[in-house]
Amino acid sequence: MRRLAVLVALVGLLASGCSAAPEEFTGSRLKNPYQAADIALTDTSGAPYSLGSDTTKPLTVVFFGYTHCPDFCPMVMNNLAAAMNRLDSEDREAVDVVFVTTDPARDDQQTLRTYLDQYDKDFIGLTGDLDTIIDVGDPLAIYVNDGVKLPSGGYDLGGHSTFTLAIDSSHQAIALWNQETSSAEFAADIHTLLTED
Incomplete structure (x- = not known):
């Protein structure tokens, strides 16, 4: 009898673990949105x-990075590209993905286009002078550091923020994700943001 009770309890636990509970939002919602x-x-x-006037789709996903970045940038961009492929056509049409370079000395328009086309030909690439890029990132809490040329000929960019922002059609950043967000998490959260009233 005791074995039967244990077996019933185990079956109950397994059943509750397999139930289709709604997924939680993976990113961080901003209680006080940043105005672009x-x-x-x-x-x-x-x-x-302009992130402050041209982000007119229901959602614009923005990442600041650079084409020569060896680690976080390609990882985030791969995950964003895969996330867009996970979305249905209606959601995909409602989203723009924007990559803002933090290394404009090397990332001119053609370099950015070639880089982004490896991920998705619809991704938007932005460049400009570094001071302007810093001014764009500032109200979004994006840290961009001036690059220093090394004796080897490379650059030490000193770092940049590695989170990704969700900007709504009012040009406000309403959520963000860290650099470890998977494509499945991006896709689920983007769908959630698009379907909320």
Whole structure:
């Protein structure tokens, strides 16, 4: 009888563990959203683009990085590209992905376009002078450090923020994700943000 009770309890635990509970939001929601500054950078076609006025889709996902980044940038960009592929066509049409360079000395329009095309030809790349990029990142709590050329010929960029922002159609950053967010987590959270009233 005791074995039967233990067996029933175990079956109950397994059943509760397999139930389809709704997934929680993986990113961090911003209780006090950051307002994007209306400062124009230049996209890969040479046109002006401002996070403070041109983010008119329901959601714009923004990452600041650089094309020569050896670690976090390609990881985040791969996950964003895979996340976009996970979305259905309706969600995908409602989202832009924007990559803002933190290394404009090397990331001109063509370099950015070539880099982003490896991930998704619809991704938007932005460049400009470094001071302007710093001004764009500042109100979004994005840290961008001026690069220093090393004797080897490379650059020590001193670091940049590695989180990804979700900006809504009011040009406010309403959520963010860290650099370890998976493509599945990005996709689920993006869908959640798009379907909330």
